Amino acid sequence: MWPFRKRDGAAEQLMQEAIRVARASVDGQQIVAQGGGGGVETRWRGASRMLRSMASWIPGLGSPRRDFNRGERRMLVARSRDAMRNHLVARAAITRLRTNVVGTGLVCRAQVDHGALGLTEEQADDLNGRLDRLWSLYADDPRECDAEATLNHYQLQALVLVSSLVGGDVLVATPDKERPGCIFSTRLQLIESDRVGNPNNGLDQTNLVDGVEFDDLGAPVAYHVCTGYPGEHLAGKPLVWERLSAFGAHTGRRRVLHVLSDKERPGQKRGAPYLAPVLEPLQKLERYSSAELMAAVISAMFTVFIKKGSEFQSGNLPMTALSDEQPGGDDTSDGELSLGEGAVVDLGVGEEPVVANPGRPNAQFDPFFTAVVKEIGAALELPMEELLLHYSSSYSAARAAMLQAWRFYSLRRWWLACDFCQPSRELLIDEAVARGMIDLPGYSDPAKRKAYCQAIWIGPARGAIDELKEANAAGKRIEIGVSNETLETAAMTGEPWQQVFRQRVREVELRRANNLQPLPKGGLENPPDPTPQEE
Structure with a gap:
């Protein structure tokens, strides 16, 4: 009956759906168009399968693991890193966040809850000063906080932010490593998202998704980390997967910090890159900008072509004219012609240059480029003025753009403080109490521990x-x-x-x-x- 039944299953499904809708009835009445007509068979136009604009848009419903599977996540991460390296607008978005969210670093100021601890305000101020001095000893020295002994805590904040935005997430392990000349032994070791995965690249399980092991409630239990990067084999060092516990078995102390870029669904275990929704328009915009730039460069080149007539073959010209001619012109070594700035090119007999006017620079380039950047900025929560650092409008409009951007910066700053800064500070206070460097009565009580660890993080x-x-x-x-x-x-x-x-x-x-x-x-x-x- 239907000639395309064996060739096009989607078309057959749509036709059967249309027949079903046409024959269906509600309370004895045939379904008619809803919402003012237009051939819509559903009460919600967005749910229609008959509208031409919606007929081919039939996404499926899936779990967070299925909708964000390992293969798609790796491709998004790879493209995000390439955009960070080579795309100007993408790099501007990431570096703008790094500069405004972290800048020179989020500074910690202890704010103990003196009411819960039964302290006076003077005693609380004295305790805050001692806690701040301990934190300065740890955060200011790269050998104290960084496992690689390269960056201090404020520089680690910027690296954690950029790594989580580009890679979707980043792990921070907290190994205990003594070093000569150091006061503390708690180190912060950053682990890129590429190294986190199922052992031997195995399939996901009921309690293991893409390297994250969790319990019945969905809380993380452990993370499986490869000793190297999968696919990169070094001589004499086979790749193995280590299981890092998320919390201490007896104390419940954080042993691994999982910093996600965004968590958009309950049950989502891994984070998506910050640039994931705008990778396609970013790539197209970069190609368009490169093409316009190349066309402008070519159109700016002024080249003189010398056309030789038949008299060169007959030898009627004097020898002085031939000897005065500069050989070569702008010919390449293989005899091909090329354009150049103010170049003089000799053409052979019978050759005639054909000049094509590219019409560059294009007068419509800037309005179109600005319109696309506005859409990209809206998706990234960055106004166009802030993304391009181009404040050409009035004072009120420029200030409104800056305030809107700072709402987003403040959110990211708070998120970074919650996921990385405050947990790492609590680990330091735990070690300082265990070493007897500071006396905090009742610190073993979880309620008093939270009162002692309260602090505010102040950024630029x-x-x-x-x-x-x-x-x-x-x-x-x-x-x-x-x-x-x-x-x-x-x-x-x-x-x-x-x-x-x-x-x-x-x-x-x-x-x-x-x-x-x-x-x-x-x-x-x-x-x-x-x-x-x-x-």
Whole structure:
């Protein structure tokens, strides 16, 4: 009956669906078009299989493991890394996040919960100072925190962020390794996502998906890590998979930190690269930009062609003319012709150049390029002005773009602090207590441990387009009671208000001690009484 039945199964399925819909009835009435007509057989136009715009869009439903399988994830990671290396817009997006989210590093300031610990504010301030000094000893020295003894903690923050964005996720193991001259033994070892996988590249199991082993509730139990990169064999070093426990068996202490770029579905075990949704338009935009650039370069070349007539064959020209001619022109060694900047090319007898005007630079290139970058920026939550660092509009529009971008930066900063910074700091405090370097009564109690480990992470300041307007607005917010000096100081300078205040007090006292206190506006500090004027 249907001639395409054996050749096109999808077409047969659509035809059978159309026949079923045509014959179906609800309460004795045949189904009619919903939502204002247009031949839609469903109440939701997005669920229609009859509309021409929707007929070929029939995705399947699958689990997080099936919808994000190992083969697709590896291809996304490979393309994301290539885009990071070679695509200008892709690299701009990643580096923009690294600079604004981490910058010079998220600085930790201890904020113990003195109410839960039964401490006064003065005692809490003293304890915060001691905890901060311990953290500085660890975070500032690459040999203390980095397993490779190369980067300090603030540089590791940037590397963790970039690795998770490009690779989808990154593991941070915490081996205990003593080193001569070091105070602590807790090291942070970064493991790229390529090395995490099922042992011997085996199939997924009910409790093992792409190298992540989990329990009945879905909580991670262990991670399977290859000693090298799969597919890269080194002489004398066979590849084996090691099982790294996620938590300590007796203490429950974190042993592996799993930093994901994004987790979009419950039950998802591995993260997707940050650039995954925009890889296709990025590739097309890069090819288009390269083609336009090459066309502009070619059109900018000015080449003079010398056409030789038949008199060169008959030898009627004097020998001086032939001897004065510069041999070679812009010919290559194999006799082929090429364009060049101001080149002079000799053509053979009967050869005539044909000039094709490429019409470059293209006047429509910039509007089209900007439109595509806007779509890419919307998907990446980065306004076009922030992505390209091109603030050509008004002050209000530029500030709105910067504020919108900083909402996204603040979210990523909080996510990095939760997944990497705070857990690594808690590991350090655990070791400091175990070594007796600091006395924290009741630290074994989980509730008191959380109270001792509380801290805030302060990153680089947001900056301002007009600092005077921003400062006046900050003062007004403090004046009307909707903000405080701690929040405004952290937002404008990136430093804690307590540190700024103490330093300011020392500066004022030093000025007064040396009679350098600036005079108030309008005159002397203690102006003399005015002399009464005579009538």
